Amino acid sequence: MDKTDHNILFHKMFHIEGGNFTSAGLISDQVKKILKEAGIPKKVIRRASIATFEAEMNVICYATQGDLSLFITPLFLKIVVDDEGHGIPDIHLAMSEGYSTADEKIREWGFGAGMGLPNIRRNTDEMVLTSTFRQGTHLEFVIYLERQETQLPFE
């Protein structure tokens, strides 16, 4: 997914503080506002909001800190998240619905359903997830502006 080098219309990076549940959702709110102002189709904004929300929550729940970058191109949106934190020992397991390593505190806030990564996959067109256990996680996903939800490869 190295196709963002050209035609980047917009780029912004947001810092996310791990463990700060009181500010949870603020980054995805900002991303949503930017996409609205950019005139992105409503359906794309809805999918991007869900995927960004879940990505932001993963940093808050499982990392000490992270950065989320939004790229807008004429053809697609791309979001890249890099964090320092727990990392994921088994990505295949983490991608399965219902699997979660969330502790009590995370669950009290209503997170840790084991649906975050599956929700990101379901609402994006391309997704890459790599991680080094006890170091951090790299996530990037692409949502095409024109593509219909019925064409999603994962549905």
Place this chain on the structure above:
Amino acid sequence: MTVLDIVKSFELKIRGGKDQLDEEITGGYASDLLSDVIAHSRKGNIWITIQTHPNIVAVATMKELAGIILAGGREPDADTIQKAEEEGIPILISPLFTFELVGKLYQKGISGMSSC
């Protein structure tokens, strides 16, 4: 059946989005885990939860839900109400606990998905 209909039927208190009560309810979903609601709720659903923080409004907005009912008489946080007003999401309160409330909504004809 609209949100206003269930507000009247169940004498729900309104804590936000009071101008958005005319939306038709397409069904219901009950869960306190946000990603579970993101995965399984449908547009126009009424959502029953005991979570009270502002992210419930974020979830309801993303999924275009008809409204949120807080069970067990729970009151939303102040910033949850503010966000609900901004986004136009009704936040309602029922003194009933989730099980009782869902049962009564079901009797009124609001159903959920039969399975995932």
